Amino acid sequence: MSVPVPDPIVPDTEHRGLIRLLPAAARPFALLARFDRPIGWWLLFWPGAWAIALSGNALARWDLILWFLLGSIAMRGAGCVYNDIVDRDLDRQVARTASRPLASGAVSLKAAWLFLLALCAIGLVVLVQLSVTGMAVSVASIALVAAYPFMKRITWWPQAWLGLVFSWAALVGWAEAPDAEWLPGLLLYAGCIFWVIGYDTIYALQDVEDDALVGVRSSARRLGARVRPGVAGFYALALALWGAAFWQLRPDALALAALVPAALHLGWQVATLVPADGANALRRFRANRNAGLLMFAACFVVGQTL
Numbered sequence: 001m002s003v004p005v006p007d008p009i010v011p012d013t014e015h016r017g018l019i020r021l022l023p024a025a026a027r028p029f030a031l032l033a034r035f036d037r038p039i040g041w042w043l044l045f046w047p048g049a050w051a052i053a054l055s056g057n058a059l060a061r062w063d064l065i066l067w068f069l070l071g072s073i074a075m076r077g078a079g080c081v082y083n084d085i086v087d088r089d090l091d092r093q094v095a096r097t098a099s100r101p102l103a104s105g106a107v108s109l110k111a112a113w114l115f116l117l118a119l120c121a122i123g124l125v126v127l128v129q130l131s132v133t134g135m136a137v138s139v140a141s142i143a144l145v146a147a148y149p150f151m152k153r154i155t156w157w158p159q160a161w162l163g164l165v166f167s168w169a170a171l172v173g174w175a176e177a178p179d180a181e182w183l184p185g186l187l188l189y190a191g192c193i194f195w196v197i198g199y200d201t202i203y204a205l206q207d208v209e210d211d212a213l214v215g216v217r218s219s220a221r222r223l224g225a226r227v228r229p230g231v232a233g234f235y236a237l238a239l240a241l242w243g244a245a246f247w248q249l250r251p252d253a254l255a256l257a258a259l260v261p262a263a264l265h266l267g268w269q270v271a272t273l274v275p276a277d278g279a280n281a282l283r284r285f286r287a288n289r290n291a292g293l294l295m296f297a298a299c300f301v302v303g304q305t306l
Helices: 016-021 027-032 039-054 062-091 109-127 132-139 142-154 158-166 168-175 182-214 219-249 253-257 260-272 278-286 288-304
Strands: none
Touching: 016 027, 027 062, 027 109, 039 062, 039 158, 039 168, 039 182, 039 219, 039 288, 062 109, 062 142, 062 168, 109 132, 132 168, 142 158, 158 168, 158 182, 158 219, 168 182, 182 219, 182 260, 182 278, 182 288, 219 253, 219 260, 219 288, 260 278, 260 288, 278 288
16 A cells, blocks of 8 residues: 655645645645735735725725735736746746646646636636726736746846736725825835835745855845845835825824834834744745734724725
C-alpha cells in the first residue's frame, strides 16, 4: 500500500486543510488563483470599500460593497493566474514559487488560460452591477493590470505599479458616489498607492536572495538596509494623503483623529519588522488585512458625518 504524497503547496499558504478538502482535480486551480491565501483579495477589496464608506454610502449601498468583495476574489484570482502564465519560467527558478501549479506542471498552459477566462466572466457579472461611469473607470485599469507582471523585469519599483493596480477599486468605488467631488477620491487613491508600495515591499523581503539570483527587481532589493525607514516613509505618505482626503470632506481635527488606530497599526508593523526574517515579514504583510479594517472604520465614521 503506497503512502500518498502531499501536494506541493506554496510556503505562505493559509488554508492547507481547506485546499485539501477539494477534489484532487480542482486543487491545483485553487492554488493557481491563490484561494488558499485570502489576504490578496482582502487587500484588493479594501480600497473600494473605503471609497464607498468615505463617500457616505456604506449603509445605502451595502450591496455594492458585497459585489466589490466578490469581484475582488474573482479578479485577484484572475490576476494571479495571468501573472503565473507570464512568470512560469521565472517561478521555476525561485524556491518559494517553484511549486506553483504552472511552474510545476500541475496545470497546463491551456487549462490556465481557460480558468482565467472563467474568472473574468465572474468579474464581468460584477462589472454590470456598476453605473456607466463606474464601468468606464473599471475597464480603464486593464492596461495597467496587463503590464504589471513585466514590471519586475524593467524597474526596481514594480511595487509602485502594483500600487496603481491594487488601489484602482478606490476610484471605481468613488465613481459610484453620485455628485461627489473627485479630489477626495483621488487623494484616497494616491494614499492607497503608497500603502501598497509599503506592504508589498515587506512581502518582497521573503524573496530578496532568490530574486537577486534570477535578476528579478523589487523595492526590497533596491532599499536594501534602508527597508524599514523606506516602508515607514511609504506608510507616512499614505496616512498624509488619506488625512488630506478626510480634510477635504470634513475640515476638522476629529476627522483626522479617526485615522489614529490605522496609523498606530502601521507604525507597529514598521517597529516590529525584522527584514532578515521571512516569517516575520509575512506576518507583517498579512497584518494589513487588519489595517484595512481599521481604515474602513475611519472612512465609515467620516462618511456618516458628512
